[in-house]
Amino acid sequence: MPRGEFLSLLGPSGCGKSTLLRIIAGLTPPSAGDCLLAVDHTPGRIGFVFQDPTLMPWSTVLSNVLLPFRITRRAGAAERERALAAIRAVGLSGFENSYPHQLSGGMRMRVSIARALVTDPDLLLLDEPFAALDEITRLQLNDDLLELWRERRPTILFVTHSVFESVYLSTRIAVISARPGRISADLAVNLPQPRDRATRSSPAYATMCDQVSGALARAMGAYS
Amino acid sequence: MNRLWLRISAPVTVGALFIALWALTVWFFALKPYVLPSPIEVAESLWNDGRSLLGSLLFTLGVTLAALAAAVLVGGLIAVLFSLSRLIEISFFPYIVILQVTPLIAIAPLLIIWVHVLTAGAGGGDHPMIALLVCAWIVAFFPIVANTTAGLNSADRNLIALFRLYGASRWRTLWLLRMPTALPYFLTGVRISGGLALIGAVAAEFVAGTGGAETGLAYRILEAQYRLLTARLFAALFLLSLTGVIIYLTLDLISRQLLRRWHESATTGELD
Numbered sequence: 097m098p099r100g101e102f103l104s105l106l107g108p109s110g111c112g113k114s115t116l117l118r119i120i121a122g123l124t125p126p127s128a129g130d131c132l133l134a135v136d137h138t139p140g141r142i143g144f145v146f147q148d149p150t151l152m153p154w155s156t157v158l159s160n161v162l163l164p165f166r167i168t169r170r171a172g173a174a175e176r177e178r179a180l181a182a183i184r185a186v187g188l189s190g191f192e193n194s195y196p197h198q199l200s201g202g203m204r205m206r207v208s209i210a211r212a213l214v215t216d217p218d219l220l221l222l223d224e225p226f227a228a229l230d231e232i233t234r235l236q237l238n239d240d241l242l243e244l245w246r247e248r249r250p251t252i253l254f255v256t257h258s259v260f261e262s263v264y265l266s267t268r269i270a271v272i273s274a275r276p277g278r279i280s281a282d283l284a285v286n287l288p289q290p291r292d293r294a295t296r297s298s299p300a301y302a303t304m305c306d307q308v309s310g311a312l313a314r315a316m317g318a319y320s
Numbered sequence: 321m322n323r324l325w326l327r328i329s330a331p332v333t334v335g336a337l338f339i340a341l342w343a344l345t346v347w348f349f350a351l352k353p354y355v356l357p358s359p360i361e362v363a364e365s366l367w368n369d370g371r372s373l374l375g376s377l378l379f380t381l382g383v384t385l386a387a388l389a390a391a392v393l394v395g396g397l398i399a400v401l402f403s404l405s406r407l408i409e410i411s412f413f414p415y416i417v418i419l420q421v422t423p424l425i426a427i428a429p430l431l432i433i434w435v436h437v438l439t440a441g442a443g444g445g446d447h448p449m450i451a452l453l454v455c456a457w458i459v460a461f462f463p464i465v466a467n468t469t470a471g472l473n474s475a476d477r478n479l480i481a482l483f484r485l486y487g488a489s490r491w492r493t494l495w496l497l498r499m500p501t502a503l504p505y506f507l508t509g510v511r512i513s514g515g516l517a518l519i520g521a522v523a524a525e526f527v528a529g530t531g532g533a534e535t536g537l538a539y540r541i542l543e544a545q546y547r548l549l550t551a552r553l554f555a556a557l558f559l560l561s562l563t564g565v566i567i568y569l570t571l572d573l574i575s576r577q578l579l580r581r582w583h584e585s586a587t588t589g590e591l592d
Binding site for chain 1: 481482483484485486
C-alpha cells in the first residue's frame, strides 16, 4: 500500500473489516499468521476513528483532542496549539470549551477526527466513522475528510459498507468477501481529484459505482 | 416555576393532612399519651428535651459521618485495588459479600467485646464510640466498594483501545479514564452508604447500649421506651429521620455539583 493512498475496505457485515483495522493498529493479535505490514506502532503514528465518536463526556472538546498528548504527559503550549489547529481543521472553532453532550452527532464525530489528526499520524484508520450519521451530515463529512486528506496526506484506511461512499472517497477499493474473509477484488478509482459535488453526478462516478457494486455482489456470492 | 411550587406544596399538604388525621385519631379514641401521643405533645417534648436530644443527635451524627468518611476512603481504595488486579478482586470479593450479608446486629456484640479488650489493653479506657463506628463502617462500605468497582470496570472499550494505541500506562488509564468513568457510580454508592451509615450507627447503639456520658439517639429511644415516654420517643425518631434526610440531600447536592458539567443524570436539556 503506497504512502498517501486512500484505500477503502468494502464488504458485508461480519467479513472482518473492523478486526483487520484493529490488527493493523496492534490492538488485537491476529488469530493465525502474521501482520505483514510495515506499520510504525510508535504512539501517535497511527490515528484511529471508531464508529462511535468515543469521546470522554467529562472533558471539553479541547481536552478530548489533547488526549493523545495528555496520555503521555506532554500536553504543553505547543501541543495546545496543535489541538486548536486540529479543531479548526474540522471546522469546530468556537466549540473548544463545549462538552460532548452539547454537540450534535456530526460535531462529535468531527471532534473524534480532530483527535485522530492531532498527532499528525502517518496512518489514519477509520472504522465506519459515518455509518451512524444522517445522510446530509455524512456527505458533508465526506467532503471535509477529503479536504483534510488533501492537505495533510496521511495514508488512510477506511472501512465502510457503502459503495457510494467508498467510490467517492478512495483512490483504491479492496472488496472483501465474508466467510472466509478474503480480498476478492482490488479496484483503482481513477476519478479526477479534487472531488466535489460534480463528481457525484458524473457518468464516470456512476460507472465506477456500478462496477464496485458488481464486485461486492460477487464477493457476497450473489452472482458467481 | 409552577412545577416547583407543586413539588413543594403537594407533599407539604399530604404531611399536614397526615398530622391532622393523627391529632384527630388521638382525640377521637381518647388514646393514652404512652400509646400514641398527639402531635402537640411530640412538639412539646421536642421543645422541652430539645437541648439534651440535640446532644445525642450530634453524637449519632458524629458516628455516622466518621463511618461514612472511613467507608469512602477504605471502600474507594479497595475498589481501585480490585480494578488493578482481577486476581485480587475474585479472591477477596466473596468475603466482602459475606461481611455484607451477615446481619450487623449479629456481629455487633463480637465487635464490642473486641474493641473493649483492645482499648482497655491500650490503657485508653472504654471507647464505646469506636465499636459503634466500626459497626456503622461495615454496613456503609459495601455499596461504595461494589459500585466503584463496577464503575472502574465499565470504561468504554473503544476508549481503552485508544489509550493503548497512544501508549498509556496502567496508572494513566486509571487516572484519566477509569476514575472519571467510575465517578457517578462511586457517588451513587456514597449516597446509599450515607443512609446505611446512619442505620448502622443506630443499630449498633441498640446492641451496645452505651449508657455512659455520651449517648446517641438510639439509646435515648430505648430509654424513652423503658420509661414509656412515648412522646420523647417520637421526638427522637423525628430527629433521626430529619438527620437521614439531611444526609441524603447533602450527598445528593454534592453529587450533582460534581457531575453538573457532563453526566446525563445531572444535566437537563440536551441539544440534540
